[in-house]
Amino acid sequence: MKLVLKLLAGILAGLLLGLYAPDWVARLLFTAKTVVGQLIGFTIPLIILFFITSGIASLPKNSGKLLGKTVALAYGSTILAGTFAFTLASRLIPTLTEAATASADPASKLISYISMEIPPLFGVMSALAAAFIFGIGISANEATDLRRIADQGRDIIDRLLARVIIPLLPIYIAGVFVEMTVEGTVFATLKTFGVVLVMAILMHWIWLCVLFVGTGLALGRSPLMLLKNMLPAYFTALGTMSSAATIPVALRASRQNGVSEGIANFTVPLCATIHLCGSTITLVTCATAVMYLSEHLAIPGYGTMLPFIMMLGVIMIAAPGAPGGGVMSALGLLTSMLGFGEASIALMIALYLAQDSFGTACNVTGDGVIALWADRFAQSDSASRSEAA
Known part of the structure; x- marks a missing residue:
């Protein structure tokens, strides 16, 4: 929650500095935003590579049919949630808001003091393909050395996010709002x-x-x-902004709903990684709003958004556990599939972080539904085996 307050402070600081500060101050903050933006762009493929590789390689073994059904159900819930969000957002946002328009004065554009490019090591789709190849290969061949490398790479990137990039996000957002204030689009x-x-x-x-x-x-x-039994997990996630930190509470809530202990222990930690319906709703809604606000983007049709949502359901496996991790893992898809530029990415980060805790709470509470169905699947499989015997 401190991060949210810092984010709001960054928005306010950017607005005030854009309105009243000397030009050199606004340019300095804009320069800081440019540098942080380059670092974020460099890190995106690394997040996808290491987090997805590690996630696939660590999926429970010897779970067979139950694992397949649980993953399919979680993925289906995520895709349907994203489709539902786009259906409503694409219709309501244009009627409830007004598109931002620039001040039309090219001289008002801010120029960075530093011109620096940090190109990523490889593209987003290359990182995604490599992650699946290595993740599945590590799991199939039990390549413990490669799995250790993937896990350690994930930990390094996680620390980079937690210690460097995410603490710098308020400055990054302040730079974005300085730019929008100068251009005249901030109030819309x-x-x-x-x-x-x-x-x-x-x-x-x-x-x-x-x-x-x-x-x-x-x-x-x-x-x-x-739903009542799952409310403690909802409010715990609301305060911690972490699915992982809420696992003990979610386990207890699932057992209160009648889920057997073994199934709960299997399903709840797994769904904390793969069932992200709330985060997907947030990302799709915010992306639709940002496309409406941006002059060079437009709200697309289902032909563009459905592939994006389906890929988002896969790539969210790479979401780091830190606050804002969901949007960080999705940035690659936003740039490669929806054409987001640096300014649009910054707006996405600001919008997502402002309600990250609510999305996490929705994820965790929805995990209770997946656990109930997994328990029913297990009972059905057990009954089938008994009849066969």
């Missing part, structure tokens, strides 16, 4: 921010209601009781 952007944040949180709640009502009716359980 801030108005849209409020609408989008409320919309994303409401969609989280709607999706949770859909999950729990549908599951309760299908399994013959009370949806209200199932």
